[in-house]
Amino acid sequence: MFTNKIYDCQFMINNFVQRIFLIFFMIAFYSCEKNHGKIFNQNDIWIKNGSIVDGTGSRMFFSDIVINGDSISYIGKVSKDINAKKIIDAKGMLVSPGFIDSHSHGNPFKTPLFENFTSMGVTTITLGQDGTSPSVDPYSKWASQIEDLRLGPNIASLVGHGSLRMRSGIGYKTKPTDNEIKKIKSLLRDDLSSGAFGMSTGLEYVPGRYAQQSELNALAKTVGEFNGVIMSHMRTENNSTMELDLQELFGQGDHSNVHISHIKVVYGKGIERANEILNYMKEKRQSSMFSVTADIYPYLASYTTIGILFPEYALPPNNYSNVLKNRRSDLLSYVYNKVIIRNGPEATLFGTAPYKGLTLKEVSDSLNRPFQEIIVDIIGPNGAGAAYFTMDKDLQYQLMKDENIAISSDGSPTMYHPRGYGSFAKIIEQFVLKENIFSIEEAVRKMTSLPASLLGIQKRGKILVGYKADILIFDPIKIKSNATFSNPHLLASGFDNIIINGKTEIGSGIFLRK
Numbered sequence: 449m450f451t452n453k454i455y456d457c458q459f460m461i462n463n464f465v466q467r468i469f470l471i472f473f474m475i476a477f478y479s480c481e482k483n484h485g486k487i488f489n490q491n492d493i494w495i496k497n498g499s500i501v502d503g504t505g506s507r508m509f510f511s512d513i514v515i516n517g518d519s520i521s522y523i524g525k526v527s528k529d530i531n532a533k534k535i536i537d538a539k540g541m542l543v544s545p546g547f548i549d550s551h552s553h554g555n556p557f558k559t560p561l562f563e564n565f566t567s568m569g570v571t572t573i574t575l576g577q578d579g580t581s582p583s584v585d586p587y588s589k590w591a592s593q594i595e596d597l598r599l600g601p602n603i604a605s606l607v608g609h610g611s612l613r614m615r616s617g618i619g620y621k622t623k624p625t626d627n628e629i630k631k632i633k634s635l636l637r638d639d640l641s642s643g644a645f646g647m648s649t650g651l652e653y654v655p656g657r658y659a660q661q662s663e664l665n666a667l668a669k670t671v672g673e674f675n676g677v678i679m680s681h682m683r684t685e686n687n688s689t690m691e692l693d694l695q696e697l698f699g700q701g702d703h704s705n706v707h708i709s710h711i712k713v714v715y716g717k718g719i720e721r722a723n724e725i726l727n728y729m730k731e732k733r734q735s736s737m738f739s740v741t742a743d744i745y746p747y748l749a750s751y752t753t754i755g756i757l758f759p760e761y762a763l764p765p766n767n768y769s770n771v772l773k774n775r776r777s778d779l780l781s782y783v784y785n786k787v788i789i790r791n792g793p794e795a796t797l798f799g800t801a802p803y804k805g806l807t808l809k810e811v812s813d814s815l816n817r818p819f820q821e822i823i824v825d826i827i828g829p830n831g832a833g834a835a836y837f838t839m840d841k842d843l844q845y846q847l848m849k850d851e852n853i854a855i856s857s858d859g860s861p862t863m864y865h866p867r868g869y870g871s872f873a874k875i876i877e878q879f880v881l882k883e884n885i886f887s888i889e890e891a892v893r894k895m896t897s898l899p900a901s902l903l904g905i906q907k908r909g910k911i912l913v914g915y916k917a918d919i920l921i922f923d924p925i926k927i928k929s930n931a932t933f934s935n936p937h938l939l940a941s942g943f944d945n946i947i948i949n950g951k952t953e954i955g956s957g958i959f960l961r962k
């Protein structure tokens with residue numbers, strides 16, 4: 449009996465161990481299957497012997513990748529010759545997900561191929577920024593028109609808060625009625641149901657600047673219902689009011705994911721100042737059920753309308769010629785002070801005619817008139833776009849290193865600023881290789897899975913089985929961002945092998961819906 453019992457017991461233990469082993473084996477087999485995926489009899493693309501930087505931030509590894517249709521079907525060593533329509537030898541090359549730009553500008557009806565973006569490795573762009581939707585139509589109508597275009601990169605889009613204000617009849621009002629709030633919320637809801645990824649605000653511009661916290665919070669609740677994101681060009685971006693700007697956004701962050709567009713601190717300085725802002729964001733993130741993120745472009749000059757230098761009383765809906773008649777001298781001194789605090793007239797570089805390529809200082813010297821008169825009397829608040837050299841290197845670099853801040857371009861095919869042509873290439877060329885600010889794995893994460901997750905873009909931004917095949921195959925040494933402030937429209941070079949939605953042909957992008 450006794451012996452038998454021991455035997456029984458041992459049998460049970462053996463049986464137990466066997467079961468555990470079997471379960472372990474099944475899990476291992478399953479996860480192996482999951483990682484490796486399937487190789488078919490006929491495959492579309494076989495990328496051989498690449499160094500894979502998969503977008504998650506984990507260490508680079510050597511592998512083959514097989515693509516079928518628009519998706520990655522297998523990751524792992526392919527031990528025998530397989531049938532593939534196209535074989536790409538990636539020996540000595542990096543293989544990464546295509547870059548995702550969370551803040552982009554441009555008109556897909558004019559430049560559907562967006563070569564400026566694809567040439568720097570960007571396979572998905574995000575339009576509808578800074579409060580302005582790409583069209584005055586409902587999102588669903590605009591989206592279906594985009595779907596008919598032959599696009600270079602994939603396009604995701606936000607709905608602009610300023611555009612919603614115009615469509616809802618609120619326009620430039622500071623205090624919308626309850627009915628108007630109902631109207632703007634229902635327009636937003638329709639647009640989010642049609643696939644917009646969230647809402648953008650441009651609180652430094654008209655009409656967004658007329659919105660108050662209660663309106664923004666009401667809209668944030670709607671965005672939150674759709675698990676979307678509010679991407680905000682904040683009210684000032686100025687050093688002295690940065691905390692107030694953030695507070696306003698974080699109020700919305702009680703109801704929705706919030707995101708700071710092109711984070712910068714105008715005339716702020718130093719690493720410590722950056723850390724204060726990062727800590728402020730971190731506190732909010734830790735106390736919130738929603739995400740708090742930002743994006744940043746790797747240049748120390750911004751670019752926007754010259755309207756940014758004007759006070760509210762000189763902006764629509766106020767009539768500018770009346771302002772000139774009644775308050776010209778106030779306006780001159782306002783603009784004078786504003787330009788001085790933004791590093792002076794040599795720090796404003798015009799990007800539009802008639803002074804394109806000249807600084808405000810150069811224009812002022814050549815016309816022999818004070819710079820504030822050039823802005824007020826000759827140009828006016830809608831008369832130009834310009835680059836502004838207002839950012840501090842230590843501060844901006846410190847922000848850029850934060851793990852929740854993605855790389856973006858904030859650029860367009862036409863803007864007179866190199867960021868629309870160079871940002872993503874510059875990260876590899878300068879920030880990874882020259883200055884060692886990021887590892888290649890971290891840089892790629894900030895350009896792929898991070899922007900995908902903060903926007904809620906599914907199945908892109910990582911190299912994983914089942915993910916869409918947006919893939920770059922490149923030699924990092926050859927990546928060059930060629931655009932400069934004096935020659936901003938030079939395409940980046942080195943990304944010669946780009947796969948978008950499993951295709952290598954130009955024009956394979958699609959319109960993405962959330």
Ligand SMILES: [Zn+2]
Nearest residue numbers: 578681709710
């Ligand atoms: Zn902006």
